[in-house]
Amino acid sequence: xxxxxxxxxxxxxxxxxxxxxxxxxxxxxxxxxxxxxxxxxxxxxxxxxxxxxxxxxxxxxxxxxxxxxxxxxxxxxxxxxxxxxxxxxxxxxxxxxxxxxxxxxxxxxxxxxxxxxxxxxxxxxxxxxxxxxxxxxxxxxxxxxxxxxxxxxxxxxxxxxxxxxxxxxxxxxxxxxxxxxxxxxxxxxxxxxxxxxxxxxxxxxxxxxxxxxxxxxxxxxxxxxxxxxxxxxxxxxxxxxxxxxxxxxxxxxxxxxxxxxxxxxxxxxxxxxxxxxxxxxxxxxxxxxxxxxxxxxxxxxxxxxxxxxxxxxxxxxxxxxxxxxxxxxxxxxxxxxxxxxxxxxxxxxxxxxxxxxxxxxxxxxxxxxxxxxxxxxxxxxxxxxxxxxxxxxxxxxxxxxxxxxxxxxxxxxxxxxxxxxxxxxxxxxxxxxxxxxxxxxxxxxxxxx
Amino acid sequence: xxxxxxxxxxxxxxxxxxxxxxxxxxxxxxxxxxxxxxxxxxxxxxxxxxxxxxxxxxxxxxxxxxxxxxxxxxxxxxxxxxxxxxxxxxxxxxxxxxxxxxxxxxxxxxxxxxxxxxxxxxxxxxxxxxxxxxxxxxxxxxxxxxxxxxxxxxxxxxxxxxxxxxxxx
Numbered sequence: 001x002x003x004x005x006x007x008x009x010x011x012x013x014x015x016x017x018x019x020x021x022x023x024x025x026x027x028x029x030x031x032x033x034x035x036x037x038x039x040x041x042x043x044x045x046x047x048x049x050x051x052x053x054x055x056x057x058x059x060x061x062x063x064x065x066x067x068x069x070x071x072x073x074x075x076x077x078x079x080x081x082x083x084x085x086x087x088x089x090x091x092x093x094x095x096x097x098x099x100x101x102x103x104x105x106x107x108x109x110x111x112x113x114x115x116x117x118x119x120x121x122x123x124x125x126x127x128x129x130x131x132x133x134x135x136x137x138x139x140x141x142x143x144x145x146x147x148x149x150x151x152x153x154x155x156x157x158x159x160x161x162x163x164x165x166x167x168x169x170x171x172x173x174x175x176x177x178x179x180x181x182x183x184x185x186x187x188x189x190x191x192x193x194x195x196x197x198x199x200x201x202x203x204x205x206x207x208x209x210x211x212x213x214x215x216x217x218x219x220x221x222x223x224x225x226x227x228x229x230x231x232x233x234x235x236x237x238x239x240x241x242x243x244x245x246x247x248x249x250x251x252x253x254x255x256x257x258x259x260x261x262x263x264x265x266x267x268x269x270x271x272x273x274x275x276x277x278x279x280x281x282x283x284x285x286x287x288x289x290x291x292x293x294x295x296x297x298x299x300x301x302x303x304x305x306x307x308x309x310x311x312x313x314x315x316x317x318x319x320x321x322x323x324x325x326x327x328x329x330x331x332x333x334x335x336x337x338x339x340x341x342x343x344x345x346x347x348x349x350x351x352x353x354x355x356x357x358x359x360x361x362x363x364x365x366x367x368x369x370x371x372x373x374x375x376x377x378x379x380x381x382x383x384x385x386x387x388x389x390x391x392x393x394x395x396x397x398x399x400x401x402x403x404x405x406x407x408x409x410x411x412x413x414x415x416x417x418x419x420x421x422x423x424x425x426x427x428x429x430x431x432x433x434x435x436x437x438x439x440x441x442x443x444x445x446x447x448x449x
Numbered sequence: 450x451x452x453x454x455x456x457x458x459x460x461x462x463x464x465x466x467x468x469x470x471x472x473x474x475x476x477x478x479x480x481x482x483x484x485x486x487x488x489x490x491x492x493x494x495x496x497x498x499x500x501x502x503x504x505x506x507x508x509x510x511x512x513x514x515x516x517x518x519x520x521x522x523x524x525x526x527x528x529x530x531x532x533x534x535x536x537x538x539x540x541x542x543x544x545x546x547x548x549x550x551x552x553x554x555x556x557x558x559x560x561x562x563x564x565x566x567x568x569x570x571x572x573x574x575x576x577x578x579x580x581x582x583x584x585x586x587x588x589x590x591x592x593x594x595x596x597x598x599x600x601x602x603x604x605x606x607x608x609x610x611x612x613x614x615x616x617x618x
Contacts, residue, residue: 019585019586146530147527156551159547163551167554167555170559174562182585205484206486207499211504212489212569213489214501218561222557225554229550433489441462441588
């Protein structure tokens with residue numbers, strides 16, 4: 001006897017239940033949420049305190065030592081830019097591919113993108129030491145009326161990151177308008193007044209949907225190449241130089257795959273507790289996590305291949321400095337960092353071949369922590385090991401992070417977490433209107449469209 | 450306070466009923482009605498029969514402006530005070546493609562948003578009757594009219610399967 005299999009991408013709720021359940025997440029905060037927020041604010045304050053000390057006493061407090069002048073701050077910058085990529089992949093690229101499983105998770109991942117890139121943007125400013133001259137990063141002439149060097153990948157990066165932040169924020173805000181209007185219509189009192197302002201007069205008329213749906217498509221189409229370009233540009237910060245271990249043509253695809261991999265890892269870390277705290281278990285289901293895990297497996301496998309190729313190319317180059325750099329990454333003083341990145345990224349991701357692991361949230365959460373650690377270490381190893389072992393063996397040195405490095409790193413997690421949690425309580429964290437698009441309206445007559 | 454537009458507002462729970470009502474309005478030669486829905490819906494879009502949004506022209510204009518701005522900015526600033534760096538040409542295309550691309554995406558996106566705002570303002574919703582259920586689970590149709598016409602429209606909506614009709618005055 002034939003059985004009817006329900007399409008897991010079609011939500012089981014009615015239109016009204018979707019509105020009610022998502023708008024309910026905007027209500028009074030529970031104890032779990034407040035504890036998470038307090039933790040995030042605490043870490044942020046640690047970061048603020050450390051930053052004040054850095055302002056007062058200078059960058060010497062961080063572990064800068066010749067020849068390693070790019071270390072934890074640049075590592076963390078690349079880490080947070082990478083985190084953002086999964087959000088845009090899920091919200092823009094999977095939108096163009098009409099992937100139905102993205103709808104329940106894309107709003108949260110899009111917000112993650114905005115706050116991750118916002119966090120990343122702080123790091124070049126912290127890193128430059130004299131923060132009051134940060135505007136020199138923009139195309140602004142200096143005292144000699146010289147413009148920035150547009151052939152430098154560092155200037156490319158300024159444009160890439162600021163465009164990415166602007167476009168992903170725009171994309172998030174545009175997507176929010178109909179959902180904020182739905183929240184406005186269900187609320188009362190001062191909350192309704194506030195949401196009325198943010199809904200920008202949205203009423204869901206045929207004319208509004210006509211322009212909105214097209215515009216959203218074009219925004220997704222513009223954001224799609226942006227995802228691939230931003231981390232390519234970040235990779236060129238390294239690859240355009242001649243430092244051993246950096247000067248590789250593999251860097252752009254290697255960094256993009258790594259960025260998406262790390263971003264999906266962070267999606268697990270955020271969504272698994274969040275769906276519980278906001279009581280959204282019936283909307284963000286095993287089906288969504290299973291698909292996210294497959295994406296993690298895919299990008300993790302690309303990363304595995306990139307690691308193998310990186311070592312192979314290092315050996316095949318015949319360049320002593322290149323070969324020594326990779327030898328030292330695996331067996332030199334940085335061996336612990338090198339193996340942490342390989343185990344956490346290349347090997348741990350392979351566990352996701354098993355469906356039982358992909359649908360077990362505890363396993364996924366633990367794996368996501370490994371991914372976060374592994375991807376931070378990947379950037380740390382690439383940056384500090386190459387700088388520490390360049391062309392002058394007598395100057396070889398080791399990066400030793402100090403309390404100031406760890407304080408700023410902890411502060412960045414607090415800053416990111418604080419904004420993300422505040423967003424999750426203030427705006428619909430699940431896209432109401434896109435979920436409703438998947439639920440067919442009832443019909444008077446039998447038969448479909 | 451905005452002046453209320455007199456007319457008839459009908460609410461529907463069934464998509465086929467709402468599409469029937471829209472087609473009946475179009476058969477009468479009406480184009481001044483407004484349809485409300487909680488989500489973008491292709492069936493409603495086809496029934497209303499509006500042409501493709503011209504917002505794409507804003508995207509195209511913004512994108513092209515971005516590319517031109519990228520070319521102009523990099524060339525002008527490089528040539529304003531020529532600096533020879535690493536034996537490379539003073540102004541050269543390959544590294545500047547990054548700026549052209551980034552500014553194309555940036556201005557293309559921002560002009561798309563400007564497009565939504567301007568095109569939506571071109572058909573204002575101020576004064577049109579509305580019900581909060583239209584952003585929840587019902588489809589709404591508002592037709593501006595008065596007097597005897599309102600009564601005949603109310604009958605037509607009820608025959609089509611409307612779950613509620615009210616007059617706005």
